[in-house]
Structures are given as C-alpha cells and as structure tokens.
Amino acid sequence: MNKVAEITTTFFGYLKRPDLYPELRRKIWKNLFNRSSALRGKEEAEIWCKNLAVSEKDFIEKVLKITFAPFHDIFPQEYEAAVQAQEKAPIKMGGAGSLSVIYYINEFAKAQSSVETGVAYGWSSFAALASLVSRNGTLYSSDMPYILQNQSEDFVGCVIPEKYKNNWDLYRFADKESLPKIFEKTATFDVVHYDSDKTYDGRMWAYKILWDKLRNGGVFMSDDVGDNAAFKDYCEQNSRKPYIIEFDGKYAGVIIKE
Numbered sequence: 001m002n003k004v005a006e007i008t009t010t011f012f013g014y015l016k017r018p019d020l021y022p023e024l025r026r027k028i029w030k031n032l033f034n035r036s037s038a039l040r041g042k043e044e045a046e047i048w049c050k051n052l053a054v055s056e057k058d059f060i061e062k063v064l065k066i067t068f069a070p071f072h073d074i075f076p077q078e079y080e081a082a083v084q085a086q087e088k089a090p091i092k093m094g095g096a097g098s099l100s101v102i103y104y105i106n107e108f109a110k111a112q113s114s115v116e117t118g119v120a121y122g123w124s125s126f127a128a129l130a131s132l133v134s135r136n137g138t139l140y141s142s143d144m145p146y147i148l149q150n151q152s153e154d155f156v157g158c159v160i161p162e163k164y165k166n167n168w169d170l171y172r173f174a175d176k177e178s179l180p181k182i183f184e185k186t187a188t189f190d191v192v193h194y195d196s197d198k199t200y201d202g203r204m205w206a207y208k209i210l211w212d213k214l215r216n217g218g219v220f221m222s223d224d225v226g227d228n229a230a231f232k233d234y235c236e237q238n239s240r241k242p243y244i245i246e247f248d249g250k251y252a253g254v255i256i257k258e
C-alpha cells in the first residue's frame with residue numbers, strides 16, 4: 001500500500017469508529033506539528049541500554065531472586081496452543097517481548113491486579129495471566145485496534161488460553177480513554193506493563209500516570225526502551241533505578257517501586 005492509500009484507509013478506518021475519534025484528533029495534530037517524537041534520542045538510548053543490559057536469566061535470578069525457567073517450559077501445552085492460534089490468525093499484529101520477565105515480575109509482586117497497555121495477539125497478557133490466575137487476580141488491558149486491518153479486533157488476545165479469560169478485563173480504546181476507565185475499577189496496581197504507543201510523548205504521558213498508580217514494592221515494565229530516549233529521560237528526571245533486560249535484540253526496562 002502506498003503512503004497516500006495508507007493515510008486515506010487509516011482516516012476512513014477511524015471515521016467508522018466514533019469511540020476512537022479522540023485518538024484521530026490527536027493523530028492529526030501529531031502528524032501536523034510533532035512528527036519527530038517516535039525516534040527522539042534513539043541513538044543515546046541504544047547506547048545507554050547496551051551499557052546497562054543484562055539477560056532475562058540474570059535479572060530474574062539476581063534481582064528478583066527467583067529460580068529461572070523459560071516461560072514456555074513452565075506452560076508447554078498452553079504455549080504450543082498459543083503458537084498455533086497465532087499461526088491461524090489471518091491478521092499480522094505486533095509480536096511478543098520477554099514472556100519470562102512478564103511472568104516473573106507478576107510472581108515477584110504476588111500480583112492481584114496488573115495493568116498493561118498494548119495487547120495485539122495477547123502474548124504479554126498470556127504471560128501475566130499465567131501468574132495472576134494462581135491468585136485469582138485480574139489483568140486490566142488497554143488496546144486500540146489496528147485501524148489498517150479489518151477484523152483485527154476479532155483476533156486481539158487470540159493466544160490467551162480460554163481458561164484465563166475470566167481473569168481478564170479488556171478496554172478497546174486508545175490509552176488516553178482506556179486508562180481512566182481502568183482506574184475507575186482499581187485504584188492501585190501491583191504490576192504495570194507498557195507496550196502500546198511507543199512515541200516519546202506517548203510514553204512520557206503514560207509513564208507518569210501509570211507510576212502514580214503502582215503500589216510501593218510493585219514492578220513497572222516498559223518494552224522497546226531503546227526505540228527513543230523516553231524511558232532513559234524518565235528515569236533520570238525522576239531518579240528511578242532502572243534495570244535493562246536484553247531479549248531478542250531489543251531492550252525492556254524495569255523499575256521496582258521502592
């Protein structure tokens with residue numbers, strides 16, 4: 001699809017969804033006046049991440065002090081079914097980050113209430129729920145559909161095992177609309193996982209309000225923190241101690257709230 005066709009299809013996709021009009025207004029504004037936010041400070045962020053990075057295993061064993069086993073070894077049948085569900089989906093969506101880190105931060109926090117932004121196929125939701133269901137906890141998720149793909153909504157969360165879905169509460173709006181609705185349901189969270197709007201400004205807006213809702217001792221995680229300098233700047237400006245985990249050539253950032 002060429003650029004003009006993509007913009008036109010996106011625009012008419014939004015027009016069919018009145019619940020996403022606020023996001024459409026923000027996207028138009030951003031494209032007219034603030035186009036540089038996606039990659040702002042990428043080069044310095046990548047160097048910063050590379051210098052701090054540890055493996056999943058080292059983070060889980062040395063920081064969380066939990067014996068590490070890869071997520072797919074702990075839940076082999078559910079994982080295999082999830083891979084097949086993704087293969088059957090006719091829609092291409094964003095992929096998974098470190099399922100092991102997501103699972104173990106929920107275990108570490110003995111989470112009852114977790115919040116995540118960005119679901120797509122639902123890999124991160126699957127990993128968080130695998131821990132939460134053992135305590136009958138709840139995962140609150142915010143996810144805006146892929147506007148360019150008809151039918152994408154039917155496949156959001158398609159890799160999540162059916163037996164976990166009673167513990168899952170999904171809000172299908174942009175974060176700026178979903179998060180206030182989620183906060184009406186629960187005032188504080190044990191775990192936050194951010195994996196939606198990856199622009200610098202999107203992250204800076206969400207990090208602050210999500211951090212304020214995290215309980216002391218809770219765990220904050222953001223994916224793809226080498227994409228721009230938002231996570232680095234957020235940590236430096238607010239004196240947070242970050243852990244950077246390298247996985248599949250990408251970086252996730254984690255902060256434990258003291």
Ligand SMILES: C[S@@+](CC[C@H](N)C(=O)[O-])C[C@H]1O[C@@H](n2cnc3c(N)ncnc32)[C@H](O)[C@@H]1O
Nearest residue numbers: 094096118119120123124143144174175196197
């Ligand atoms: C990288 S994917 C999430 C992958 C998922 N966490 C996983 O592990 O499988 C990003 C998702 O965030 C959604 N998204 C992007 N911008 C958003 C926004 N402003 N508000 C809510 N969701 C958004 C996308 O539509 C997509 O479903």
